[in-house]
Amino acid sequence: MTKLSVNINKIATLRNARGANNPNVVQVALDAERFGAQGITVHPRPDERHIRYQDVLDLSEVVTTEFNIEGYPDNRFMELIKMVKPAQATLVPDPPNAITSNSGWDTITHLEYLKDIVAELHASGTRVSIFINPESKFFEPAKETGTDRVELYTEPFAVNFSKDKHAAVKPYIEVSELARQLGLGLNAGHDLDLHNLKFLKESIPYLDEVSIGHALVCDALYYGLENTIQMYRRQLEV
Ligand SMILES: CC(=O)[C@@H](O)[C@H](O)COP(=O)(O)O
Numbered sequence: 001m002t003k004l005s006v007n008i009n010k011i012a013t014l015r016n017a018r019g020a021n022n023p024n025v026v027q028v029a030l031d032a033e034r035f036g037a038q039g040i041t042v043h044p045r046p047d048e049r050h051i052r053y054q055d056v057l058d059l060s061e062v063v064t065t066e067f068n069i070e071g072y073p074d075n076r077f078m079e080l081i082k083m084v085k086p087a088q089a090t091l092v093p094d095p096p097n098a099i100t101s102n103s104g105w106d107t108i109t110h111l112e113y114l115k116d117i118v119a120e121l122h123a124s125g126t127r128v129s130i131f132i133n134p135e136s137k138f139f140e141p142a143k144e145t146g147t148d149r150v151e152l153y154t155e156p157f158a159v160n161f162s163k164d165k166h167a168a169v170k171p172y173i174e175v176s177e178l179a180r181q182l183g184l185g186l187n188a189g190h191d192l193d194l195h196n197l198k199f200l201k202e203s204i205p206y207l208d209e210v211s212i213g214h215a216l217v218c219d220a221l222y223y224g225l226e227n228t229i230q231m232y233r234r235q236l237e238v
Pocket residue numbers: 009010043045070092099100101131189190213
């Protein structure tokens with residue numbers, strides 16, 4: 001089974017557009033779970049432009065599905081993870097001012113650094129995933145970091161999907177098989193949507209989890225959150 005983790009960053013973007021608490025990200029997370037989300041993902045960024053660090057603390061009190069916190073492992077992020085002890089921390093190499101995530105880790109260059117970070121997170125009892133490009137050279141070093149899982153950065157797949165979906169998914173199938181041989185769990189995310197998700201799942205049936213935010217929240221404007229979550233769940237039922 002591939003779990004659907006709903007990324008609620010964009011709910012916080014909407015909330016932050018005005019000073020008050022509408023929409024309430026905690027309530028939306030609870031409703032998303034009730035509507036079928038099998039996990040909640042957040043990506044607090046240093047400027048707190050969407051999810052705030054306080055949101056993460058508030059969410060940690062109520063989320064009952066798998067709580068996944070993504071981010072660059074600076075001191076503030078590491079302290080947050082140690083305090084919250086989520087089910088999973090996903091390490092993303094974004095610089096502080098990144099508009100969104102646009103690359104996975106260079107696990108060769110940053111091998112020693114990642115080893116230390118993964119060990120620190122394991123000591124606090126948190127499963128670790130490393131955001132990674134679909135390039136085979138990064139997978140054995142990823143395994144050496146001690147990480148439990150990798151998350152495939154799927155923007156290139158999403159961009160190329162409309163041109164040639166088979167060519168778009170090919171590198172992902174190759175690295176997924178490598179990850180499997182290495183005993184790494186497999187997540188995927190970034191720009192997945194109702195058009196490309198089913199094909200990704202058919203191509204890589206043993207995906208453990210996908211985290212989806214931007215497109216899912218956009219779709220919810222038209223279909224409503226409950227229908228939308230069910231529609232995404234159905235794409236994963238192949
Ligand atoms: C790691 C990843 O792909 C997602 O966290 C994505 O970056 C969403 O972050 P934003 O919502 O800040 O764009």
